[in-house]
Amino acid sequence: SSERSLNFIEQIVEEDIANGKNEGRVHTRFPPEPNGYLHIGHAKSICLNFGLADEYGGKTNLRFDDTNPTTEDTEYVESIKADVRWLGFDWENELYASDYFDQLYDFAETMIQKGLAYVDDSTSEEIAAQKGTPTEPGTNSPYRDRSIEENLDLFRRMKAGEFPDGAKVLRAKIDMTSPNMHFRDPIMYRIKHAHHHRTGDKWCIYPMYDFAHGQSDSIEHITHSLCTLEFVVHRPLYDWFIDKLAIFPSRQIEFARLNLTYTVMSKRKLLQLVNEGHVNGWDDPRMPTISGLRRRGYTPASIRDFCDRIGVARRENMIDVGLLEFCIREELNKTTDRVMAVIDEKPLKVVLTNYPEGQTEIMKIENNPEDEYVTERDVPFSREVYIERDDFMENPPKKYFRLFPGGMVRLKGAYIIKCDEVVKDDAGEITELRCTYIPESRSGSDTSGINVKGTIHWVSVPHAVEAEVRLYDRLFTVEDPSGEEGDFKDFINPDSLQVVRAFVEPSLAHAQHGNALHGGRFQFMRKGYFCVDPDSTEGKLVFNRTVTLKDTWAK
Ligand code: ATP
Numbered sequence: 001s002s003e004r005s006l007n008f009i010e011q012i013v014e015e016d017i018a019n020g021k022n023e024g025r026v027h028t029r030f031p032p033e034p035n036g037y038l039h040i041g042h043a044k045s046i047c048l049n050f051g052l053a054d055e056y057g058g059k060t061n062l063r064f065d066d067t068n069p070t071t072e073d074t075e076y077v078e079s080i081k082a083d084v085r086w087l088g089f090d091w092e093n094e095l096y097a098s099d100y101f102d103q104l105y106d107f108a109e110t111m112i113q114k115g116l117a118y119v120d121d122s123t124s125e126e127i128a129a130q131k132g133t134p135t136e137p138g139t140n141s142p143y144r145d146r147s148i149e150e151n152l153d154l155f156r157r158m159k160a161g162e163f164p165d166g167a168k169v170l171r172a173k174i175d176m177t178s179p180n181m182h183f184r185d186p187i188m189y190r191i192k193h194a195h196h197h198r199t200g201d202k203w204c205i206y207p208m209y210d211f212a213h214g215q216s217d218s219i220e221h222i223t224h225s226l227c228t229l230e231f232v233v234h235r236p237l238y239d240w241f242i243d244k245l246a247i248f249p250s251r252q253i254e255f256a257r258l259n260l261t262y263t264v265m266s267k268r269k270l271l272q273l274v275n276e277g278h279v280n281g282w283d284d285p286r287m288p289t290i291s292g293l294r295r296r297g298y299t300p301a302s303i304r305d306f307c308d309r310i311g312v313a314r315r316e317n318m319i320d321v322g323l324l325e326f327c328i329r330e331e332l333n334k335t336t337d338r339v340m341a342v343i344d345e346k347p348l349k350v351v352l353t354n355y356p357e358g359q360t361e362i363m364k365i366e367n368n369p370e371d372e373y374v375t376e377r378d379v380p381f382s383r384e385v386y387i388e389r390d391d392f393m394e395n396p397p398k399k400y401f402r403l404f405p406g407g408m409v410r411l412k413g414a415y416i417i418k419c420d421e422v423v424k425d426d427a428g429e430i431t432e433l434r435c436t437y438i439p440e441s442r443s444g445s446d447t448s449g450i451n452v453k454g455t456i457h458w459v460s461v462p463h464a465v466e467a468e469v470r471l472y473d474r475l476f477t478v479e480d481p482s483g484e485e486g487d488f489k490d491f492i493n494p495d496s497l498q499v500v501r502a503f504v505e506p507s508l509a510h511a512q513h514g515n516a517l518h519g520g521r522f523q524f525m526r527k528g529y530f531c532v533d534p535d536s537t538e539g540k541l542v543f544n545r546t547v548t549l550k551d552t553w554a555k
């Protein structure tokens, strides 16, 4: 990172440090609302907040922004903590905005006492109408000039539960003609008789985002409060409340949110996909959630690398999901063993007619040619092997280098074979190939003098381990499903999951999800990178395709 130039946030931080602001302290926070699972967009924010603190010897709080009781849940709190830890970050303090409810309430009374807030009986429709439009000024509420005493009394009675939901709100008294709509007497508190996942039934009034976020930052003495660009228009209000309350001046800095092609990132939409059964849960490997990516086979390092490469900017943009795939492919190419898996509902059986019946030979096959010290493993070979149907053609075109009648191919790490006969059933379907092997062509000690252009993978029939393979494709058929006209769900890819049978080499028989051996991740030769899915059991292996070997999506 010393190679690249400072991004605009680092520039601000360095300027602040140089000016002795906050005694040179850097204290950031990651403030998720516990109303869903974290997604790759949150990963960008996590890497940014924790990364900035690391870089300048600072600290990062994990703060749950739990001011909306109806959508929040402890299930989400637990998943968020697990995901942040998995990404490799450790927070200074685990905090909850709800722990500040008493303090925030006191702040609100202070605002009333200063004549800067009032209780409004207008309905939400009336308040919306009073707001005016961006080109026309708003109008004052008829309740705007209540006395401080009356406002205090009403606000206390709101807190005491005397009024039903929606009967009253507390509003800041700023300026109904301000060109910034957020300054037109924004709502600070609303009545909501709802159970909160932490405070239970203690409260029936809850602060709005604008009267909770900046104040929480300030209570924690956060120096740099990073958020996404849609909050630019909230910043004057963020500063106004801090100024009027005369509390620690945290500074809000906005950056462009991550948008990724072929997916959606809003938690509301992700929740719909889960609830309506378009995916199998938040951790479905097709989801852009951290838990989905983890299950898909992504590593924390690959996600951090991705966040590093996209950097931070102040302009909205759309990142090609191909970049995320590039990052995991780069890593898996270095770390995974190359193994053989015949992925085919109906693999093609090859019988080597001149190979002794009942004999097993052990082939030594390289695990990973990228390793500094390349190791090998034992792969059994016998008279009958499976190959993929796609690796044989009865009537091949020119320059077809795989197997065809009369043709020759090398079985990876084993022998060259020649196809002598195609056996079919009554329906004309090919049931097996009868071939001969060239004994002098054994890999590593080939004296046959025969040159073949094609090498294909195989699995010995008596040693093969059956497995289920889940092949994933993009969840949506268009780059920006949220940007299209109509419902984003109209663009769900109906073929985003394909479940296929496979036969894998016996070395994988005991592979486990997330075990020490690179977390159950492999390169299936010629097929892509795969990982063991947690659905696997001792008797039934399940693999997810993390990513194909090459970008098949090149435009
Ligand atoms: P959503 O619209 O999905 O509900 P949110 O911004 O309301 O997202 P929060 O839980 O409030 O979700 O987000 C926590 C932090 O992560 C915030 O600081 C937010 O700005 C940041 N964040 C959320 N989505 C993205 C994204 N796509 N790119 C970068 N940062 C994001």
Ligand code: MG
Pocket (backbone or CB within 6 Å): 033, 267
């Ligand atoms: Mg939200």
Ligand code: MG
Pocket (backbone or CB within 6 Å): 033, 065
């Ligand atoms: Mg939010």
